[in-house]
Amino acid sequence: MTDRNKGYIFAELEVTDPELFYSEYMPRVRPVLDKYQAKFLIASDAPKVLEGDRVVKRIVFIEFESPARADEFYHSKDYQDVIDYRFRSARTHLYMMDGVVPTN
Secondary structure, eight states: OSOOEEEEEEEEESSOOOIIIIIIIIHHHHHHHTTTTTTEEESSSSOOOOSSSOOOOOOEEEESSHHHHHHHHHHHHHHTTTTTHHHEEEEEEEEHHHHHHHHO
């Protein structure tokens, strides 16, 4: 068990240009995620909203070894070089958060 918390990026997306998103953004972002040892925990095109009045089309939940590593990924030149493909192909709410340090 680790004694430090993980870092996470959570995204709510509505893909507006599937061709651009899946043929240009995804192939470019995958190697960057691999470089930063990111792990996809959830990627769903059918999230079920149990409470609230939001309509969420797609969610992605990615884990990094630490909050600093998640921040490093997001602000890296590698990611910034491909982020425009996402901006042009999807509407996104993106969140960065710290995990909870395990107590046992």
